[in-house]
Amino acid sequence: EPEVTQTPSHQVTQMGQEVILRCVPISNHLYFYWYRQILGQKVEFLVSFYNNEISEKSEIFDDQFSVERPDGSNFTLKIRSTKLEDSAMYFCASAAEGLPGFFGPGTRLTVL
Amino acid sequence: AQKITQTQPGMFVQEKEAVTLDCTYDTSDPSYGLFWYKQPSSGEMIFLIYQGSYDQQNATEGRYSLNFQKARKSANLVISASQLGDSAMYFCAMREGTQGGSEKLVFGKGTKLTVNP
Numbered sequence: 001e002p003e004v005t006q007t008p009s010h011q012v013t014q015m016g017q018e019v020i021l022r023c024v025p026i027s028n029h030l031y032f033y034w035y036r037q038i039l040g041q042k043v044e045f046l047v048s049f050y051n052n053e054i055s056e057k058s059e060i061f062d063d064q065f066s067v068e069r070p071d072g073s074n075f076t077l078k079i080r081s082t083k084l085e086d087s088a089m090y091f092c093a094s095a096a097e098g099l100p101g102f103f104g105p106g107t108r109l110t111v112l
Numbered sequence: 113a114q115k116i117t118q119t120q121p122g123m124f125v126q127e128k129e130a131v132t133l134d135c136t137y138d139t140s141d142p143s144y145g146l147f148w149y150k151q152p153s154s155g156e157m158i159f160l161i162y163q164g165s166y167d168q169q170n171a172t173e174g175r176y177s178l179n180f181q182k183a184r185k186s187a188n189l190v191i192s193a194s195q196l197g198d199s200a201m202y203f204c205a206m207r208e209g210t211q212g213g214s215e216k217l218v219f220g221k222g223t224k225l226t227v228n229p
Binding site for chain 2: 033035043044045048056058093100101103105106
């Protein structure tokens with residue numbers, strides 16, 4: 001069964017450093033998303049991406065965040081200068097037209 | 113205002129019994145979708161079941177069924193014949209807007225289900 005994959009599973013970084021979280025969506029999906037979940041809290045939408053551009057973003061997704069689909073298969077989330085409060089589980093999801101999103105296993109980001 | 117409300121922070125159920133996890137939602141959009149996801153302790157989000165606002169029948173997927181009461185704006189998840197492996201966090205989520213497009217999901221705070229042997 002096709003699945004969304006994410007790497008790394010756990011990333012530890014120093015405050016102020018840049019991180020790139022990587023996702024490989026399901027191959028025939030057209031819609032891509034990033035969500036985050038701070039420990040013990042609910043899952044929050046960050047950004048959606050369709051047709052090589054951002055279609056919607058939340059207030060969390062400020063100028064420190066960017067997304068890219070560099071090669072037609074990977075979908076990346078970059079945080080330019082990490083802050084302590086960026087520590088969370090980051091989920092990538094992809095969806096086909098009109099169907100529920102499938103989530104990846106997540107990347108746990110720890111900012112020290 | 114909360115768009116998705118899950119009022120049960122924690123629920124306990126005996127193995128082999130059925131359990132209902134509550135979810136109410138708030139939207140003025142006539143077209144929306146409701147989802148349930150399971151999050152075990154390992155952290156991944158597992159899609160369980162989906163209900164569209166125009167679906168006439170309640171969704172079912174194996175041991176999972178969604179008790180959709182549109183007038184009450186509730187979309188409760190029913191798990192029949194609970195198993196130990198059902199112990200996890202359960203999140204209700206809503207997608208507003210027409211099918212297709214890049215509608216985001218809005219999640220509730222979750223319910224932690226514990227299945228006792």
